[in-house]
Amino acid sequence: MIRQDQDNVSRQRAPKRWRQSCVHNECSLHQLAPYIGKIKSSIARELIATYSKPGDLVVDPFAGAGTIPLEAAIQGRIAFAADISPYARVLSQAKLSPPVALETALQNAEDALAEAQILPLPDLTSIPRWVRCFFHPRTLSESLQFASVVRRVGNEFLMACFLGILHHQRPGFLSFPSSHLVPYLRDKKYPRTAYPEMYGYRALRPRLLSKVRRAYKRFQNPNSIGVSVCQSSVETLNFPSRFDAVITSPPYMNALDYARDNRLRLWFIDPTLAEPVENDVSRRRQAFVDAMISLAKRLRDGLKRRGYCIFVVGEEVHRSFNAHPADVIISIMNDQSRCIRLMKVLTDSIPDVRRTRRECQGVKTEYFLIFQRS
Numbered sequence: 138m139i140r141q142d143q144d145n146v147s148r149q150r151a152p153k154r155w156r157q158s159c160v161h162n163e164c165s166l167h168q169l170a171p172y173i174g175k176i177k178s179s180i181a182r183e184l185i186a187t188y189s190k191p192g193d194l195v196v197d198p199f200a201g202a203g204t205i206p207l208e209a210a211i212q213g214r215i216a217f218a219a220d221i222s223p224y225a226r227v228l229s230q231a232k233l234s235p236p237v238a239l240e241t242a243l244q245n246a247e248d249a250l251a252e253a254q255i256l257p258l259p260d261l262t263s264i265p266r267w268v269r270c271f272f273h274p275r276t277l278s279e280s281l282q283f284a285s286v287v288r289r290v291g292n293e294f295l296m297a298c299f300l301g302i303l304h305h306q307r308p309g310f311l312s313f314p315s316s317h318l319v320p321y322l323r324d325k326k327y328p329r330t331a332y333p334e335m336y337g338y339r340a341l342r343p344r345l346l347s348k349v350r351r352a353y354k355r356f357q358n359p360n361s362i363g364v365s366v367c368q369s370s371v372e373t374l375n376f377p378s379r380f381d382a383v384i385t386s387p388p389y390m391n392a393l394d395y396a397r398d399n400r401l402r403l404w405f406i407d408p409t410l411a412e413p414v415e416n417d418v419s420r421r422r423q424a425f426v427d428a429m430i431s432l433a434k435r436l437r438d439g440l441k442r443r444g445y446c447i448f449v450v451g452e453e454v455h456r457s458f459n460a461h462p463a464d465v466i467i468s469i470m471n472d473q474s475r476c477i478r479l480m481k482v483l484t485d486s487i488p489d490v491r492r493t494r495r496e497c498q499g500v501k502t503e504y505f506l507i508f509q510r511s
């Protein structure tokens with residue numbers, strides 16, 4: 138439970154409408170590719186509308202899938218997105234600077250497919266076994282050729298579309314039957330002998346072009362003027378010198394493992410990346426504290442007067458932590474940036490259907506900590 142000893146802080150439950158699904162009316166760019174622990178776009182939209190104005194520079198230093206920056210850009214704010222993860226950079230960049238029209242996106246896709254097709258065939262024996270086991274060899278060859286073209290800077294939209302169809306059990310995806318969010322083969326549920334059609338060759342071209350079309354189904358053009366997307370840890374990030382608002386959800390301490398859960402997509406973005414292993418709970422807690430101290434100092438230096446800072450914080454119930462992460466943030470903000478005061482706390486319980494791992498003891502309630510500079 139979050140501490141009750143903060144004076145003059147309004148405490149409310151989040152509006153009931155935040156529980157409603159938004160997947161059928163949100164901008165389709167939000168559905169380019171999955172990302173664990175992403176905020177609902179309807180919540181991001183309301184936070185931006187309430188706590189910033191058109192033309193404001195809105196910073197999200199833990200941008201993840203780019204949900205908050207995309208909603209900011211759709212509402213005419215200037216979006217500044219950063220995240221430590223290369224996958225988050227690709228997704229955020231793709232959403233914030235997509236081709237202006239479906240026809241352009243389809244033409245870009247055809248050009249990249251044609252360029253990939255004339256590349257030499259890759260040597261599949263050099264591909265790690267854990268990657269190979271997800272794909273038919275011909276699908277894997279096409280995917281490797283295509284990834285090597287769209288890995289180049291400027292092709293993030295196509296890379297994101299490709300990563301969005303990388304693994305699932307449905308026919309529109311490239312892998313053998315597997316889960317969508319986190320890459321696990323579902324060969325026990327769908328054994329090869331009983332479902333041979335699920336283990337055949339899956340051509341990349343028709344699947345990619347359908348994915349591009351889906352991205353433009355409910356397209357809303359984001360404001361691309363002044364947009365910045367950086368791959369950086371918050372500690373080393375070059376913040377803008379002055380900004381109007383920060384709206385962000387810091388990593389949930391110990392609850393989600395972004396590198397492990399995105400491992401297949403990360404491998405296609407950069408096969409040379411060493412697999413980051415970060416399982417030590419106390420090290421993670423310290424990393425969270427360090428990141429938040431660094432962010433609080435940047436807020437003190439750069440947040441404009443009357444500007445808001447919103448943290449969306451997951452509940453952490455792991456016994457090895459002696460304080461709730463929301464309390465950790467409140468206390469760090471008190472120590473590092475006294476001029477930025479906590480005004481309001483909203484709580485929202487996360488129904489099981491929205492949780493990544495239904496049985497886990499992890500994030501059950503989200504806290505929205507609303508700070509304002511005096």
Ligand SMILES: C[S@@+](CC[C@H](N)C(=O)[O-])C[C@H]1O[C@@H](n2cnc3c(N)ncnc32)[C@H](O)[C@@H]1O
Pocket residue numbers: 172174175176177198199200201202203204205219220221222225369370371372385386387388389395428
């Ligand atoms: C809760 S997620 C953000 C989700 C995001 N709001 C969305 O809608 O997708 C937290 C993010 O923090 C990133 N992260 C973890 N440690 C970081 C650090 N030290 N600096 C910057 N980003 C970090 C993770 O890669 C992850 O994407």
